[in-house]
Amino acid sequence: MQWKNLFTPVxxxxxxxARAFMDQRSTGDYELLDVRQPNEYQQTHIPGSRLIPLGELPARLxxxxxxxxxxxxxxxGGRSKAAAQYLAGQGFSEVYNLAGxxxxxxxxxxxxxxxxxxELLPVEAEFGDALQLAFAMEEGSQHFYQHLEAxxxxxxxxxxxxxxxxxxxxHKARLASLFKEKEGRELDAALAAATVGIMEGGGRLADQVAALPGGPDQITAVLDFAMALETQAYDLYGRLVxxxxxxxxxxxFIGLMDEERTHLGFLSRELEGLLSRR
Known part of the structure; x- marks a missing residue:
């Protein structure tokens, strides 16, 4: 890393x-860059972010x-400021540092x-494979919410x-229609049925039901849990991109990320409305 780049203003x-900036754009129209170490990322990260540790940035531009x-x-904010300054010095025209x-x-x-x-999607997978995986995960999430409804x-x-x-x-109907349009055949419902246990976010339906906090009759806990699931889905779709x-x-997957963001907004408003009525 060139030291002179560390004096480039950003x-x-x-x-x-930062939230307003991202909310005004499609997920695919900007890069959210995590420059910490892999173990820090594994502990917690902002959904949808790309991990490139600061020390690896020059080799992975x-x-x-x-x-x-x-x-x-x-x-x-220290390492990311250095990363932003380096990127600006390398000719990236619009770079920001998340303060704090x-x-x-x-x-x-x-x-x-x-x-x-x-592991759910091989790196060389074709578009049809990605569509079927997305359909299966939507199916799993639908079954989860139907379980809670019952x-x-x-x-x-x-x-x-x-x-x-x-x-x-x-979402399933749109994905099935898109599959038929692009692949010239019906989506394999048998495959979706075989993988119905997979939910958005890559979790397993049985595990998520078992982990549900407070029981399904406690709406605040359930809303909070649903928001966590949708956030995990957003992050997984981002990593699949x-x-x-x-x-x-x-x-x-970028389109699915935007839809998950819409879901999160709906759940957030529902939770806020519930809390305001108490």
């Missing part, structure tokens, strides 16, 4: 500014798209290794879970 973004804005973050780092980030966070869940103790909960299951049903070599598959 803009800092507060958490609120080719992984970043110079045409896209880059928001770099680390633990408290992940320590001050008050949005969603997830844990887990970079490779977690990527166990719900109140009409309010049943209505909420029915609506969430409906989101997944519409980086993992896949098929450009159509990448575009598919």
């Amino acid at each position: 803009a800092n973004l507060s958490v609120a500014e 080719g992984e970043l798209d110079r045409r896209k804005p880059v928001i770099a973050y680390c633990a408290v 780092g992940i320590k001050v980030w008050d949005g969603g966070k997830v844990g887990g290794a970079l490779e977690a869940g990527l 166990a719900a103790a109140t009409d309010e909960l049943r209505h909420l879970f029915n609506r969430l299951a409906g989101f997944e049903e519409r 980086l993992h896949s070599k098929n450009e159509s598959a990448k575009s598919l």
Whole structure:
């Protein structure tokens, strides 16, 4: 790393500014860059971020798209400022540093290794394979919400879970239609049935039901849990974007990330409304 690059001025973004910046754009229109070490990333990271440790950045510049804005973050802002200055010195035209780092980030966070869940899709997989995986995960999530609907103790909960299951049903219909359009045949429903235990985020349906906090009749706990699942799904789709070599598959997963972000917004509003009524 060239020392002169460390004196290149870059803009800092507060958490609120960074969130507004990302909310105004599709997920595929910017790079969220984590420059910490892999063990730090595994403990917790911002969903959808790309991991390139600061020490590896010079050798891995080719992984970043110079045409896209880059928001770099680390633990408290020091390493990411150095990374942002280096990128600016290398000709990246729009680079920002997340001031305060992940320590001050008050949005969603997830844990887990970079490779977690990527075994579900081989790196050389074709677009049709990616579509079938996405369909299977939507199917698993729909079954999860239907399970909660059946166990719900109140009409309010049943209505909420029915609506969430409906989101997944519409996604499945769109994915099945897209599969037929692109592949010229019907999506393999038998394959989806065989993998129905996989949920968005790569988790297993039985495990997620068993881990549900407070029982399905406690709406606050369930909403919080659902937001965690959708956040994990957003993060997995983001890592599949980086993992896949098929450009159509990448575009598919970027679109799914945007949809997960919409789901998170809905759940956040539902939770806020619930808390305001108490």
